[in-house]
Amino acid sequence: MKNERILLVNRPKGAPQKSDFRFEEASTPALENNQVLLKTIYLSVDPYMRGRMSDRKSYVPPFQLNEPISGGIVGQVVESLSGELEEGDFVIGNLAWQKYNVASDAEVRKLDPSLAPLTANLGVLGMTGLTAYFGLLDIGNPQEGETVVVSGAAGAVGTIVGQIAKIKGARVVGIAGSDDKISYLKDELGFDVAINYKTENVYEALKAACPDGVDVYFDNVGGEISDSVLALINKGARIPVCGQIALYNLEKADVGPRMQSQILINSALMKGFIVSDYAAHFEEGAIELAKWVKEGKISYSENIVDGFENTIDAFLGLFSGENTGKQLVKVAEPENV
Amino acid sequence: MKNERILLVNRPKGAPQKSDFRFEEASTPALENNQVLLKTIYLSVDPYMRGRMSDRKSYVPPFQLNEPISGGIVGQVVESLSGELEEGDFVIGNLAWQKYNVASDAEVRKLDPSLAPLTANLGVLGMTGLTAYFGLLDIGNPQEGETVVVSGAAGAVGTIVGQIAKIKGARVVGIAGSDDKISYLKDELGFDVAINYKTENVYEALKAACPDGVDVYFDNVGGEISDSVLALINKGARIPVCGQIALYNLEKADVGPRMQSQILINSALMKGFIVSDYAAHFEEGAIELAKWVKEGKISYSENIVDGFENTIDAFLGLFSGENTGKQLVKVAEPENV
Numbered sequence: 001m002k003n004e005r006i007l008l009v010n011r012p013k014g015a016p017q018k019s020d021f022r023f024e025e026a027s028t029p030a031l032e033n034n035q036v037l038l039k040t041i042y043l044s045v046d047p048y049m050r051g052r053m054s055d056r057k058s059y060v061p062p063f064q065l066n067e068p069i070s071g072g073i074v075g076q077v078v079e080s081l082s083g084e085l086e087e088g089d090f091v092i093g094n095l096a097w098q099k100y101n102v103a104s105d106a107e108v109r110k111l112d113p114s115l116a117p118l119t120a121n122l123g124v125l126g127m128t129g130l131t132a133y134f135g136l137l138d139i140g141n142p143q144e145g146e147t148v149v150v151s152g153a154a155g156a157v158g159t160i161v162g163q164i165a166k167i168k169g170a171r172v173v174g175i176a177g178s179d180d181k182i183s184y185l186k187d188e189l190g191f192d193v194a195i196n197y198k199t200e201n202v203y204e205a206l207k208a209a210c211p212d213g214v215d216v217y218f219d220n221v222g223g224e225i226s227d228s229v230l231a232l233i234n235k236g237a238r239i240p241v242c243g244q245i246a247l248y249n250l251e252k253a254d255v256g257p258r259m260q261s262q263i264l265i266n267s268a269l270m271k272g273f274i275v276s277d278y279a280a281h282f283e284e285g286a287i288e289l290a291k292w293v294k295e296g297k298i299s300y301s302e303n304i305v306d307g308f309e310n311t312i313d314a315f316l317g318l319f320s321g322e323n324t325g326k327q328l329v330k331v332a333e334p335e336n337v
Numbered sequence: 338m339k340n341e342r343i344l345l346v347n348r349p350k351g352a353p354q355k356s357d358f359r360f361e362e363a364s365t366p367a368l369e370n371n372q373v374l375l376k377t378i379y380l381s382v383d384p385y386m387r388g389r390m391s392d393r394k395s396y397v398p399p400f401q402l403n404e405p406i407s408g409g410i411v412g413q414v415v416e417s418l419s420g421e422l423e424e425g426d427f428v429i430g431n432l433a434w435q436k437y438n439v440a441s442d443a444e445v446r447k448l449d450p451s452l453a454p455l456t457a458n459l460g461v462l463g464m465t466g467l468t469a470y471f472g473l474l475d476i477g478n479p480q481e482g483e484t485v486v487v488s489g490a491a492g493a494v495g496t497i498v499g500q501i502a503k504i505k506g507a508r509v510v511g512i513a514g515s516d517d518k519i520s521y522l523k524d525e526l527g528f529d530v531a532i533n534y535k536t537e538n539v540y541e542a543l544k545a546a547c548p549d550g551v552d553v554y555f556d557n558v559g560g561e562i563s564d565s566v567l568a569l570i571n572k573g574a575r576i577p578v579c580g581q582i583a584l585y586n587l588e589k590a591d592v593g594p595r596m597q598s599q600i601l602i603n604s605a606l607m608k609g610f611i612v613s614d615y616a617a618h619f620e621e622g623a624i625e626l627a628k629w630v631k632e633g634k635i636s637y638s639e640n641i642v643d644g645f646e647n648t649i650d651a652f653l654g655l656f657s658g659e660n661t662g663k664q665l666v667k668v669a670e671p672e673n674v
Contacts, residue, residue: 258596260559267609
C-alpha cells in the first residue's frame with residue numbers, strides 16, 4: 001500500500017498556483033487502539049480553504065507550511081482496531097489530503113450508504129448543505145413573498161440556498177458567471193431570475209429583477225457585486241455573509257463604498273457565520289435537508305474529478321468561475337465487503 | 338401672541354448653512370375638539386435631523402422644503418379643548434419648530450415634572466437615552482469583562498452608552514474629539530480609556546486600549562474611525578450602527594475598506610437601528626433609565642442654548658465636534674399655574 005499526500009509549500013500571494021503545493025509519498029503509522037486505517041474515496045475541495053492558506057486570522061486556523069492540506073473526506077475502513085468501526089465501513093471526517101489516513105473512531109462519523117449516495121455527505125447533506133441551511137434560515141429568515149438574492153448562486157452553497165428560499169415561498173434572484181449557469185439556475189433549479197455578472201450591468205439587472213427591493217442577500221462573493229445588491233436592500237433586510245470569494249485571491253486592500261449608512265437607514269442586519277457556529281444543531285438541519293432531497297424539492301449537482309493527482313486542478317478551478325455545484329475528487333473506488 | 342417658525346428652504350449640499358433655513362411668522366389655527374395650544378419650552382436639536390434634510394431614502398421621511406422642521410419638543414398647554422390636558426400641563430411630542438404648536442392630545446404625552454427635570458425627557462429619559470439603551474443592550478448585548486468601544490462618545494447618545502456598558506460590567510473605551518471631552522469621559526463618567534481622534538492615531542491607540550480586542554462597537558460616526566475599530570473586533574463581535582455623523586455632510590461617496598471579510602471571519606453581527614424600532618418596549622427602557630439616573634449610576638450633561646433665534650446655530654454646532662452631551666434650545670420660560 002503506497003500512501004501519498006499533498007502539502008502546502010508556499011503561501012499563495014493572490015491566486016494560488018500549482019507550485020504552492022507538492023505531492024509526496026507519505027508514511028502510514030501503525031494503528032493504535034480505537035484507530036482505523038481509512039482509504040480516501042472522495043475528497044471535497046472548497047473555496048474557504050484558500051483562506052486557510054494565508055497566515056492570517058481567519059475563521060479557521062491557517063494550514064501549516066509543509067504539512068498536508070485537510071478537508072472533508074469520505075473514507076472506507078480498510079483496517080480496524082476500533083470497537084465501533086469495522087472493515088468496509090464508510091465514514092466522513094475532516095482529514096488530510098492523503099490516499100490513506102489513520103484516524104481514531106472519535107474523529108470520524110459512520111455513514112449509512114443506503115440512506116444517500118456517499119458523495120451527498122460531502123455536499124447537500126454535509127457542510128455545504130448545512131452552510132446554506134443555517135445561513136439562510138437562521139440569519140436570512142426569508143418570509144413568503146420576500147425577495148432573496150444570492151451571489152455565487154451556481155456554486156455548491158448558492159444552489160442550495162436558492163432552492164431552500166423557494167421552499168420558503170420567496171422570490172429568488174441568483175447572480176452567477178456564465179450563460180450555462182444562468183440556464184441551470186432558471187431551468188433546473190427554479191430560480192425566478194438569474195443574472196450573468198460577466199455580461200450584464202449587475203446593478204441595473206438587479207433593479208429590474210427586484211422591483212420590490214431586496215429583503216435577504218446571501219453573500220458568497222463580496223466585492224462590487226455585493227455593493228450593487230446592498231444598494232437595493234429594503235428596510236429590515238438580513239444579510240448572511242457566507243463567503244467573500246472575490247477577495248480570497250486579492251492582494252490589494254478591498255476598497256469600496258462603506259455600507260454602514262445603508263445598514264443604518266434600513267435597520268438592516270449583516271451577520272458573518274461559519275457552519276461550525278451551528279454545530280449544536282447539525283442533526284436537525286441534516287434531517288430537514290435529507291427530507292427535501294427525498295421529496296425532490298432540492299436537487300444538487302456534483303462535479304467529480306477522477307484521480308488524486310487532479311486534486312489541485314480541481315481546487316484551482318473553484319476560482320475561475322467555471323464550476324457548477326459541489327466540486328469533489330474521486331480518489332479511489334469503494335470496495336464491496 | 339406672536340407665533341414664529343423655522344422652515345427648511347434649501348436642501349444642504351454637504352454641511353448645512355444658515356441660509357438653508359428661514360425664520361418666518363406663523364399663523365396659529367383655532368383649536369378644535371381634543372386639541373391643545375402648546376407653548377414651546379424646550380426643543381431638541383439632533384444629528385439625525387441632517388439626514389432628513391436631504392431628499393433621499395433614510396430611516397425617517399425627508400423634511401419638506403418650505404415647511405417647518407420638526408423634532409422633539411417639551412411644551413406647556415396654554416389653551417385646551419382636550420378632556421385630558423389642562424392649562425399648565427407639560428407635554429412632550431414630535432412637533433414643529435414653532436414658538437406655539439396646535440396638537441391633538443393623541444400626538445403628545447403628558448409629563449410629570451416632579452419625576453424628572455423637564456429637559457431630561459428630551460435626553461436621558463427620552464429618545465436619546467432610549468437609543469443608547471436599546472442599541473447597546475439589544476444589539477450589543479455587552480457581557481461582564483467584555484470590551485465595549487463607543488465612537489461619538491461624548492455626544493448625547495455616546496455618554497449614556499458608555500455608562501450603561503459600565504453598569505453591565507464591561508471595560509469601556511470612548512472615542513471623542515477634544516481633550517476636554519476626553520477628561521469628561523474618564524473623570525466624570527468613568528470610561529476606562531478615552532481616545533482623542535484629532536490628536537492620536539486611532540488605530541494604534543485602540544490597539545493599546547483594547548489588548549483583548551473589541552467585543553462590542555457602538556458606532557455613532559462611521560468613516561475612518563469605524564474602519565480602525567472594525568479592524569480590531571473579536572470573534573462574535575456585535576456592532577450596533579446608530580449614526581454616521583461623519584457622513585451626514587459628505588458630498589462625495591463614502592469609500593473605504595469593505596468590511597465584509599472582517600464580519601465573516603469573526604462571525605460578527607452588524608445591525609442598524611433607529612429608536613422607533615423599539616417603540617413597543619419604550620416604557621421598559623424608560624423605567625430602567627430613570628432608575629439608573631436616580632441611583633446616580635448615569636449622569637448626563639446638557640448644553641442649553643437660550644432663545645428660539647439661536648436654534649439654527651445650536652443645530653449647526655452638532656457637526657463641529659464641539660458639543661458635549663445633549664444639545665437643547667430653551668425657547669420660553671415655563672409658567673407656574
